[in-house]
Amino acid sequence: MTQPPRTLVVGAAILRDGAVLAARRTAPAETAGRWEFPGGKVEPGESPEAALVREVAEELGCRIEVTGWLPGAAPIGDTHELRVACAVLTGGEPTPTEHDRVRWVGAAGLDDVDWLDPDRPFLPHLRERMAP
Numbered sequence: 001m002t003q004p005p006r007t008l009v010v011g012a013a014i015l016r017d018g019a020v021l022a023a024r025r026t027a028p029a030e031t032a033g034r035w036e037f038p039g040g041k042v043e044p045g046e047s048p049e050a051a052l053v054r055e056v057a058e059e060l061g062c063r064i065e066v067t068g069w070l071p072g073a074a075p076i077g078d079t080h081e082l083r084v085a086c087a088v089l090t091g092g093e094p095t096p097t098e099h100d101r102v103r104w105v106g107a108a109g110l111d112d113v114d115w116l117d118p119d120r121p122f123l124p125h126l127r128e129r130m131a132p
């Protein structure tokens, strides 16, 4: 039987000064305390880039510009999938409204962060983009 398409979740790897912004989730309980790329579900009729700009404005009160997508997509459970784009800040300073912490992580510290599992396959690609 054909499976229905997975709902796309997009995450923004916001890069500045050789570091990426990680955000710590507060809900739901299964994901609280784990770190992720800010973002969320793409709404019907919305482009992935527009979803990222919207979600980051909602979650962090700042503006970003998407600079390119990291390769691949990672399953989230049975129904969703994650794609991650690199982005740069174009206005404002990230101030979390839904996460309880944000932090800038350098390439050397990427593996030490307690990322959500679907985020991990993107880390080698991200490290390449962060190389000086």
Ligand SMILES: Nc1nc2c([nH]c(=O)n2[C@H]2C[C@H](O)[C@@H](COP(=O)(O)OP(=O)(O)OP(=O)(O)O)O2)c(=O)[nH]1
Pocket: 009, 010, 011, 031, 035, 036, 037, 038, 039, 040, 041, 042, 055, 076, 080, 082, 116, 117, 118, 119
């Ligand atoms: N935003 C984000 N979600 C991720 C990442 N990795 C990962 O597994 N997820 C999962 C967590 C959630 O189950 C799902 C995204 O849900 P969400 O709650 O952030 O999405 P949303 O803002 O559109 O929320 P909603 O109100 O529509 O539920 O994807 C990631 O790096 N960023």
